[in-house]
Amino acid sequence: MTTEHADAREEELQNKAKAVEERSRFIRDTFGRYVSDDVVAQLLDEPDGLRLGGEKRRVTVLMSDLRGFTALAERLDPQQVVTFLNRYLETMVPIILSY
Numbered sequence: 001m002t003t004e005h006a007d008a009r010e011e012e013l014q015n016k017a018k019a020v021e022e023r024s025r026f027i028r029d030t031f032g033r034y035v036s037d038d039v040v041a042q043l044l045d046e047p048d049g050l051r052l053g054g055e056k057r058r059v060t061v062l063m064s065d066l067r068g069f070t071a072l073a074e075r076l077d078p079q080q081v082v083t084f085l086n087r088y089l090e091t092m093v094p095i096i097l098s099y
Contacts, residue, residue, distance in 0.1 A: 033089055036097055062096060 027043050066088065073081045 033086065033093065064092070 032040050
C-alpha cells in the first residue's frame, strides 16, 4: 500500500467517524428533549434506530394544556414560540420522567 493510498484511507475513516459523531449529536440534540436517556441510547445503539415503521409498544402519554398559549403564540415570532416551548419542556421533562 502506498503512502498516498494509506493517507486517503485514513482520511476516509476520519470522515466516517465524523459522520457517525454528527449523527449521534443530532439524535441526542433532537430526541433528547422529548424522550428519556434510555430511548436516546437505544436509538444510538441500533443501526436501524431511525428507520421508519416503528414497533408496537404499550406507552403512557401526557397531554398538557398551556393556559393562554394560543394567544401568546399568535403574538410571537416562530423562533420565540420554539424557545418558549423548549424552556417549558426543559422544566417539565425531568419532572414527568421522575413520576
